[in-house]
Amino acid sequence: MGNSNCETPRRVAVPPKKSFSASLSSTFKETIFPDDPFRQFKNQSPSRKFVLGLQYLVPIFEWAPRYTFEFFKADLIAGITIASLAVPQGISYAKLANVPAIQGLYSSFVPPLIYAMFGSSRDMAVGTNAVGSLLLSSMIGREINPTENPKIYLQAVFTATFFAGVIETCLGFLRLGFLVDFLSHAAIVGFMNGAAIIVCLQQLKGILGLVHFTLETDIVSVLRAVFTQTHQWRWESCVLGCVFLSFLILTKYYSKRKQAFFWINAMAPLTSVILGSILVYMTHAEKHGVQVIGHLKKGLNPPSVSELGFGSPYLMTAIKAGATIGIISLAEGVAVGRSFAMYKNYHIDGNKEMIAFGMMNLVGSLTSCYLTTGPFSRTAVNFNAGCKTAASNIVMATAVMMTLLFLTPLFHYTPLVVLASIIIAAMLGLIDYGGIIHLWTIDKFDFFVSISAFLGVVFGSVEIGLIIAVTISMLRLLLSLSRPRTYALGNIPNSITYRSIEQYPAAANVPGMLILRIDAPIYFANTSYLRERISRWIYEEEDRLKSAGETSLHYVILDMSAVSSIDASGIHMLEEVRKNVDRRGLQLALANPGSEVMKKLDKSKMIEKIGEEWMYLTVAEAVGACNFMLHSCKSTSAALTNPAAVEPNTYDYV
Incomplete structure (x- = not known):
């Protein structure tokens, strides 16, 4: 994972499109037949299928x-x-x-x-x-x-x-x-x-x-x-x-x-x-x-x-x-x-x-x-x-x-x-x-x-x-669906691993970034709570940085690894979060959105609204890209005011 700043970040792919009937059939099969009881019937003669069917329905045979x-x-x-x-x-x-x-x-x-x-x-x-x-x-x-x-x-x-x-x-x-x-x-x-x-x-x-x-x-x-x-x-x-x-x-x-x-x-x-x-x-x-x-x-x-x-x-x-x-x-x-x-x-x-x-x-x-x-x-x-x-x-x-x-x-x-x-x-x-x-x-x-x-x-x-x-x-x-857990993530020292700051006190905040993990599917039942909770995380982080005199907040990264699915209300919630982040002069980035989430983001045109360049495979890549952008902006600003103060070194992604 030792990417340098000159490498192009890997992009999150949108799964191939399926027809509605194919998606419905796949979902139905996974819900009703998770054990795939029909696999034993594949490539069998009609007489053998009859015997296997009889044995399946009446196990004594x-x-x-x-x-x-x-x-x-x-x-x-x-x-x-x-x-x-x-x-x-x-x-x-x-x-x-x-x-x-x-x-x-x-x-x-x-x-x-x-x-x-x-x-x-x-x-x-x-x-x-x-x-x-x-x-x-x-x-x-x-x-x-x-x-x-x-x-x-x-x-x-x-x-x-x-x-x-x-x-x-x-x-x-x-x-x-x-x-x-x-x-x-x-x-x-x-x-x-x-x-x-x-x-x-x-x-x-x-x-x-x-x-x-x-x-x-x-x-x-x-x-x-x-x-x-x-x-x-x-x-x-x-x-x-x-x-x-x-x-x-x-x-x-x-x-x-x-x-x-x-x-x-x-x-x-x-x-x-x-x-x-x-x-x-x-x-x-x-x-x-x-x-x-x-x-x-x-x-x-x-x-x-x-x-x-x-x-x-x-x-x-x-x-x-x-x-x-x-x-x-x-x-x-x-x-x-x-x-x-x-x-x-x-x-x-x-x-x-x-x-x-x-x-x-x-x-x-x-x-x-x-x-x-x-x-x-x-x-x-x-x-x-x-x-x-x-x-x-x-x-x-x-x-x-x-x-x-x-x-x-x-x-x-x-x-x-x-x-x-x-x-x-x-x-x-x-x-x-x-x-x-x-x-x-x-x-x-x-x-x-x-x-x-x-x-x-x-x-x-x-x-x-x-x-x-x-x-x-x-x-x-x-209650667990309507009030899902959200965690602030930090970097484990000497690694590219990001874990809950509450669970791992050694995990360090990344300057200028708020990394949040949503630990549940996003449905209509929890969208209001998640919208308010993400906003509260942003307010609390800005207040903490201001009181500590640290670097101001620039990026909000949502770790979507645990978000297995999202509905229309969830898409609307992400749109509102994006607008709220924009109003505060911040940039929203998504890390590791799953296939079902990417399908909905693609169909709702949310990928274009957020920006394809702000979607990453891992939290580490998102942090690296944001870190590079942040330091690039600082270097540009420093060059405008004092060109001699700018060092020619590049910054690591992570």
Whole structure:
């Protein structure tokens, strides 16, 4: 970069012009297909394209031909292990959703089979989860009482599941997965923590043996329902609940300490169900205040097409619940799948996962299932059990099928307090104290978002918490766009590097020049702020130079490296900045404007207005050129007043 003053500065090129249709097509492709899924179809025969297309849409056709007996042995062990967790969890979460317990088993049979066909994750184990169940009971239960109108309530649940499937499938096919990214990590952490605590508190109904309980989910309503019924607490239920909860927590603690014994934690819920059922059967505890599941119908999933309430007065309630829970389930499921895929060094397609979730909820709603996703706990067990492919879901579904056909009568004496203990133990593992502390350490605003979501869930409702989290996250995004950072740059000594003076105190101001870096795209939302901020930088720099008695300001250089795009309002803002600079007797220069910016500058004739000679590839070249011009002017002025004082030496560019 050691240019001399006699060299011609390199000019910034304007990209070749494209038609509007070509530009629109390129932008659309980059937005919707950033991973270029069609590259594998290039230069292929029609028959091969058909096979590749089928494998892309239905991934089981891709991995099934390569399936081996070794894979089967691993998937068999993993599938049986997660089935031992899926059965008690399915029944437990069904009670949390206020639907018949059998729906939980139905939801662990059909959806895993669908996911095995369409899912791209090797480790995902699908089924119902606590947060989705809580959301269903909260959002639909507020409009329909599940105790007074169980049939209408169940219809609304199936309808919500159907619309969740429709929305998830559409997002996948339209490749709009980026919309889920608006649920920030901080928002999900706070939301999950709040939901986990509310779920735990609601299980006090089962632990204390209460018959009547509030349908509200805020902490005040839940605690009021608990402590206004102290006369109805059942000590038998309390003792049983504390014993099994302690057992579940101890097995989880031991499994974490001894990773090789992960199966102990996985088997603990089913063991609790078996022991609890035997204990109740032998002691007739159901006659002494310990509530049991009761009769579970044998047989596979009955069709539920006729149960979808498209003509129901509660249709909008079901659509709202389905949309909300579907998007949350997508965010959770895709995040879980990507987390475990990272450990095994493979990639999952978020859009394929959306299609898989959507299809399993669509089919599930037609076969008596309620909303399913990829729960973290079940997926972690599947991963630790050594699964190799999605076939572990088929094994799990087969085990649940055998349970539905032959074993459901054995759950008649299963105490509800054991199910409550299973849910509490699972939810305690979702409370992420470390995540909250980590957010506080890294970003106070993210911490605020997370705490706001948490408080919204705990003291309001799960919907309020979610709305608060998304709203604050969007406000932060809008704030960062409307108030972008601008930095004054200085020269790092003995280099041609220019960095923020605030970040690098050693960076020196260049005499006679103000170098500003704009750190965001320039859109209508931030043009007013940038215009005023640039003007303020100029005023402050002139005042600083005047008070310090230094060389007056002559040039304003805008580093456009981080400006990826600009709109018509941004062009108008640059025109106003240029006029303001001209009025003050200064010269505006641009450094490293990107291709999109150059296109707009060229079309708007701004290049001619600013002057092509005032656009440079780098800040260093802009400083060098301005420095040369500045010293040339001084030399000319000195020559006019005292020709003998002018030295014949030339000045370096930088």
